Amino acid sequence: MTTLFWDSFTESTETPLTSHAPDVGSGWVNVYNTTGGEWVVDAQLSAARLSVDANSTGIATCIDPSPTSNEYDISFTLVRGEGQAESGTKPVGVFFRRSNDQNMYLLQILPNAHAQNSEQLFVRLNGTWTQLASVDTPETIPVTYDIVVRDAAKQVYKASSLLLATTNNSVEAAGTIGITNGNYNPAGGHARKNYAFGEFAVSLLGAISVNLDPLALQMAPQSVAIDNQAPVTVSLAPATLYLQTPTASVQAGAVSVALQTQTMTLSAADLAITQPVLTELRPLTLGLRAQQVAVSVPAIEFSWYILVDWADDGLFMHPESDVTARVQRASWRNGMRQAYREMADEAEAAITLINTDGRYSPDNSASPLAGLLVPGRRVLIMYTLDDYPVPMYAGFVETIDPWWQEASGAYTGKMYVTLNCVGWKQALEDANVSVGLQYNKEAQAILQPILNSLGAVTDFQGGLLVHPVYGGDGTKRAWQVAEELTAAERGRFFQARSGAMAWRNRHWLIDNHTVAGVVSYTTGPYKPAATELSGGKYLSNSIRVQAYQRAVTGSSEVLWELQAPLEIPPGATREIVVSLERDNQSRTPAGTTTVTVTGVEFAAGSATISAVAIGSEARITITNAGIFSATLTAMKLMGVPTVTLHPLAVEVQGETVQEVGVRGHRVLNLRALSSYDEARQIALYEIYRRGKPTGSIDRLTWRRRGDGVDNAHLLAWEIGTRIAVDNPSSGAREEYWVIGEEHSIDGPVHEATLCLEPADTQRYWLLGVPGYSELGQTTVVGY
């Protein structure tokens, strides 16, 4: 550590603080003072105290010099000034990382008798104070505080004990450091003489050299018994070393010694054995003895839960949030509904609630939910198995539809409401995004930030395809961006049971060889209630894959031009968002990383103009600082645009029409794909998996008791699960991936339909793994 500043406040006579020379450093500088007095160095106290008591005033004074780095330690002693501690609002404090009066951290200390807690840490960011911590400790004067300021944490110690710690780092600049008294804080108050600052020191982080005496690490004598020439393993257990400052403040972090193991060959003569432990070694015999064991199967507790966050605070704390007891029927679905689709359909749910008292009727002003029955409320469907919750669906209320059953039988007079729910797809289809130019990125690096910025929770795998150039081709819907990137990857994009938007690469399903269960129509626990088969539905014996090569041109051109005069009033700033187009107004979107403003002409006045490119748009800021109106008549934006070339197509033919009896031509228009090799591999793989007109199972349906046992597989099998089916039509066992799921609960019945896709039975190459690495025998080279 390097001492930046140290003041012991030593003077022979009372001296204004701003005239006083510290032991290390240049001095003290007032940055705020409404007290009418000043800090003085009290020669008797050897401390800095105020010269006056003044209500509703304050003073703030910085050390000089300011720190050059933003990580430092502050140490100061609080002593009694003139007068005793009071219960009023008479705070003192120390601020740090103070860029200006609007941005800083502040440790505020109040008299212990005050109604508020005695020590509070605040951050002020752009003028807004936020309370980060608040603790209350007995007043012990004099007392030393240490403030450890790091990016990772700000810690305050009082008398060497950790008082509070925060990881907030919203104000990052090194700023200034200083002391304050009175109302230079968020809590207001009065300036008083009764607290004074004793020693005040600031140390900067520097190179630390620590010499550890190896003798300090000693082990207690160990007794061991060894056989001559037998290997002996000496192990050093993990240890943790702590460093301490002279003031006994424990520093953050610790030095960890990893477990070390060494094997040596020693003879008994090499060791000084204090006492023998074993005189002879006998082999041990381990065995098992059969015992009669009573086996009991505990009863499984299973329940459904359906919650609606009516208060829309993410806490589900409204008393009506748990609607389970009023559910008459609920159905929901996640994932894809057709084989070979990359993009999932909307994750939908329909929840019918008993509404005889009208509590769910949006027009019922007497309802305890009045005003809260609106679209957008978060919905969760979960089950508990032995009291542990597992999510099945997460979405948002789209519509609330009350309805009446025709008056008959047991339903006479019953009234219902159906909550129709949707997932993220609809929101992503509505959201406009402008993707700036992206170079050499995988899909998740492009798509995940977009989804997160829209508020979606994401669960992403790394992509296998690297996009040399992507984006910069106009404003699109977020769903379209996801579609382009997922289709090029040949991956999957769906909403998981947790509500997270899941993105998976093209190996995700292929790599899953674990069969979760075998569905048989004659034996076993998974006998389905209904089956939907398809024959030749997905046949593709002719595949055309279209890719789009992109490159960035080397020359700058006009991407936007002002067409009509623009008037900017005096003192006004105007912001314009413009679309960048190739060949100037050609309607071909152009993306660029930077734009240059040129050809500016004014008919009257003048203004400053700046422009920032955001993908295929630019934000222009025009500021007229003058006292007359400015009329802008001409302006151009120049930039190097992205060029989209003509599609590059790869066509692959599978078995002929004559061979399969039907022509299945498929075009894969992959807008995010630019590589010919990738396009060819995709075409070959599509022909491989879809080229033969085989029948397959599309959907399997089960109708089971919702008790956690009879429907256990319906709860466990989700999107990505691999199952085997003894296909009654072909007689052969076939394997499928679950790509979508539909559930409904109605009283005690749980019905589920799983949407299936034929699993790839080909084993792909896994280096060194038997059964996966014999090229040409058990595996083939894939893409």
Next chain:
Amino acid sequence: MSGARWFLCQMITVRLAPSDAPVTEFRAPAISEVVDPARGKPYQFTLVAENGALALVLVRGEDFEPLATTAGVVDLFGVDAERVRTARLGEIARGPAAVRLAAQLMALGVQRVGPEIPVAEVINALAARLGGRAEGVQI
């Protein structure tokens, strides 16, 4: 019961109006306004993370009863912070309480909410979702 607990609560604007000083305002977690009856002063806390609307707060108190009825304040685990430090979710909450906890965590973007998940991992994930870090925080 004295100790520290993890709370989720709304961020609010506190209007401080001491009898002897002008009214001032600052942002703080909602629990900062609630008085711990055993001490007669506001609860002691550390604001671990906040996203502008919601905050994850470690609160020290003698009597947590008033916070159970404070709007916009949720006692996340209902047990002392020391106990959850090494516990798993399934040991902390079961049944309806576990469902509500899982719903709250999922709504805030924490995806791993199974019974086998260490609570410390959940706290770290929650802090990260709210734009902060929970490691090393104490009160």
